[in-house]
Amino acid sequence: MLVRHLSYFVTLARERHFARAAQLCNVTQSTLSAALRKLEEDLQVALVVRNQRFVGLTVEGEHLLAWARQILIDYDSLREDLSGLRTGLKGTLRLGVVPAAMGAVGFLSTRFREAHPDASIEIRSLSSREIQKGLDGFEIEAGLTYLENEPLERVRRVPLYHERYILAMRADHPLAAEARVSWVQASCQRLCLLSEEMQNRRILDGLADAFGVVLRPTVVSNSFLGVCAHLREGGFVSIVPHTFRHLFGGTDALAMRDFAEATPRQTIGLVFTDRDPLPPMASALLRATLNFRLEDTPAWMAALPSP
Structure with a gap:
């Protein structure tokens, strides 16, 4: 054969x-x-x-x-x-990333490229279910997704950081004058959120239910780019991961406020197919991120609010 x-x-x-x-x-x-x-x-x-x-x-x-x-x-x-043993790792790392984690993917790709300058990276925005399918079908080498909520099957996991949630809006929105906001206040606004096939949205719906409110968005999108477009126009607000503060913290047009209530956090990390040995690209990414926690990096810590 x-x-x-x-x-x-x-x-x-x-x-x-x-x-x-x-x-x-x-x-x-x-x-x-x-x-x-x-x-x-x-x-x-x-x-x-x-x-x-x-x-x-x-x-x-x-x-x-x-x-x-x-x-x-x-x-x-x-x-x-x-x-790779002769000339160094070449080729393309195919990485599936849930939309909520796109704010962190630059840290990973930079670290990977520092170790393997001749390799390239293809980043695909995928839901967690699509990441599972992509790993099972050998269409991607790794995924960046939620590790504990609706966990994937037949994968090995590497935790990277904990996702928490903030309210984002235009700087001239009335809630921008508040130091902190409540989930009740957020639920009463004109909301733009991710659509229900996205795990981030299902997490937010569960959190809202725990605080006794219901999220009824006027606009939904399967992309945070669509969410950002509506934050800039029309008086919309959105509940977004705190990584938005890292991406858009220097944008004067947007304001981001923490929630007054203590809100559970979700673990975000890398997932690889549970095979041994791993494909070379997956193995290289795993080595580049072992003992690496985004929350310990200076740039990441600077994006977080002061206590």
């Missing part, structure tokens, strides 16, 4: 079309078909349901697909690992 035969099979399963799969594999259709027949002979099972065109995979083919994807990832990881 050759690795390239598995690659042809995975491509065909994804494209569901012989001609397109052959084109993407840079081979003729007859070469692709011959490789698949050889794969079936080696495994002694039928993998593809055929007539004049691709119909689908057999039950055995579906099982092989899961194995083939993992084998190809391991093969690529092996090549990257051996190459």
Whole structure:
């Protein structure tokens, strides 16, 4: 069995079309078909349901697909690992980040790049559920997400910091004159929050319920960029992670106030697939962040309010 035969099979399963799969594999259709027949002979099972065109995979083919994807990832990881020993780590780290943690991702990417200057980073804004799917499907090497609330499965976790919540608004909003605000005050405002498929929103709804209020946002968005746009216009306010203070603390147009009530915090950290060994990019990120806590960095501490 050759690795390239598995690659042809995975491509065909994804494209569901012989001609397109052959084109993407840079081979003729007859070469692709011959490789698949050889794969079936080696495994002694039928993998593809055929007539004049691709119909689908057999039950055995579906099982092989899961194995083939993992084998190809391991093969690529092996090549990257051996190459990295000679020339240093190259390639791309694919990192999934929940929107609420985007304010912290710059600290991680800077630390990673200091250790591996020839590597690049691709950051994807994903929900926690999409991060789970991305790790399971080998589409990302790591995720930055909530560790304790709705925890992911089959992952190893590295805590980085604790998320707490503040109220953000325009500097000319009436609540900007307050030293602190209550959850009751916040719930009575024209709110713009993340949409309900985002874990941050589900956390906020749970906290509001604990304080005896209900959050009824006028506008919802699956991006904090959409939230920020509404904070600048229309008198909206939003309950946001305290990392907003680090990102926008120097913006005169926005005001951010702490809540008067003691509010539970959520642990944010990195998650990696629970495999050994880890892919080289994931392993490099893990090494770069071991014993590293964002809350201990001077820049992070400067973003926090005085006691």
